[in-house]
Amino acid sequence: MDNEILLDVQHLTHFFPITKKIAVKAVDDLSFQLRRGEIFGLVGESGSGKSTVARCVMNLYRPQAGRILYKGIDTCDRRAFRKNRRMLQTTRQLIFQDSASSLNQRMRVCDIIAEPMRIQHITPPRGTHRAEAAFQMHYVGLDPSFLDRYPPELSGGQRQRVAIARALAMEPELLVADEPIASLDVSIQAQIVNLFKHLQQEHGFSFLFIAHDLAMVEFLCDRVGVMYHGRLLEVAPTEELFQHPLHPYTKSLLSAIPIPDPVRERARKLIPYEEEPGAPRGTLREVSPDHFVAE
């Protein structure tokens, strides 16, 4: 892994207006960097703004403030985006959480996987779109007999693989995965996580991996950022974060991971976290190499 920064999120802020006066601060002055070839995990409870970050990074939302630099290009700047549209749209891909609603029910699996190539007018390197779809399916561990099936005929794990195959068809450099395994069985989660790990190691994909399952994050990610109420509270390499959590919220999150061992699990205590009202908004400060905590 080199230290080239692929994605640089600077002071990202995104509000959702509810009325003219009230707005929900979904993401509030958030900055982090994703290096090429690394898996960066973004964890936090639901409503902490993780998905909003993903959608801002993918240009699905237009942030109110802040910059998102992808390979040095400001993707929020309309002119820069138009100039590099093709590159931005092919090298960044998104995998949604709910594959039941992110795949078109009326399209066959082979058409779903080949659709991005049709849209971008890419000549399939393996001859036909169908052959390309079959190749990608083989790659994610799906049987080619599924080529002519429709998404509702597949199980959750198989559908999620189709969604991954579709994202891979563009041979992206950055994959943004928004809770890709949350709706799957534990045994299938393990298969998908192994696939992600393989993609990173063999093909140098970079991931922005969004999850609330800390056990999987610990296994998969190189670095982790902990989000709470739209802000990053702690960013650190995975091992460092799980061994020496510094922020009280991180400690609370870690204390909630179930342990598959009855004696230890029954003794496990949940550390509650209450944000002090009116507490000053912390800024990230580096406490040890690569370990940042909001203070």
Add this chain to the structure above:
Amino acid sequence: MGALLEVKNLSVRFDARAGEVQAVRGVSFSLAAGEVLAVVGESGCGKSVLCKAIMKLLPPTARITSGSILVNGADITAYRERDMRRLRGKLFSMVFQDPMTSLNPTMTIGAQIGEAVRLHHPRLSRGELRSRVEELMTLVGIDRPRERMDLYPCHFSGGMRQRAVMAIALAGEPSILFADEPTTALDVTIQSQILDLLREVQQKLGTATVFVTHDLGVVARVADRVAVMYAGKIVETGTAEEIFYDPRHPYTWGLLQSLPALSRGRDTLRAIPGMPPSLENPPRGDAFACRNPYALAIDYEEEPPMFRLSDTHYAATWLLDPRAPEVIPPIGGGLHG
């Protein structure tokens, strides 16, 4: 302790367009009063169908083809809808996976809990009803119940909604609570709180609980006993300690090994290869054989019987047959202490 609920050799079939689906195939288990039984298995293994079959909440396409369900010694297998209604809520009630779909979005939380209370105590005055609802909301850990009674489900977070659903389920003071993946839709922290709540309620009220989940990781906290289901059958059952420290069935090994907590420091997770079989025409022999790295030739021919390991621990795998080759379990044992 006598068995509160006893299920003997229960089989459930669905009529599907393509043929008959055998969702539950000869399941037997018993539940003592005040006990927590976790039913663990992948989706489609029949664990939800099992709960719904006991409560008789199955759709009309499903049939109980064999077996019996005994509650306090009384056989309820042949009970009709009218008789079942008297049991539901009082004897057993259920908490479903998604709290948003089990709550009515147009009714306040208080009214929905009150509705359930009124069903069981029709003669309560308005004031008594209100105080009972408050009591239930406090029981499930909803702070400031007096204010929150008049809120709608959309004002509640996922964890709070699940608490409200639990309050409704507990309104009739049931002796058995079926919790069907109650934490799957929730965050880790909230999941932990709901699990603690389940345990707390069970200890306070002495409610026996059947806890259905796909994640073996979460059951260590709440379960007294664990039943592992695969393809419509219970393949291993034992106390939580026996299942976690001394698992014997290769499927239980697979489930435990796929947990990331037990793969720390490894490069890949040890996933169970393949997919669960279709239950339309289940394979001959052991349904797990084709995904099982320890499968013996006989697994493809004949179904293994339940081998007894202790009074509480049973497993259905040919590996326990005295003629089988010795296999060292890849997991367990070392975890203890």
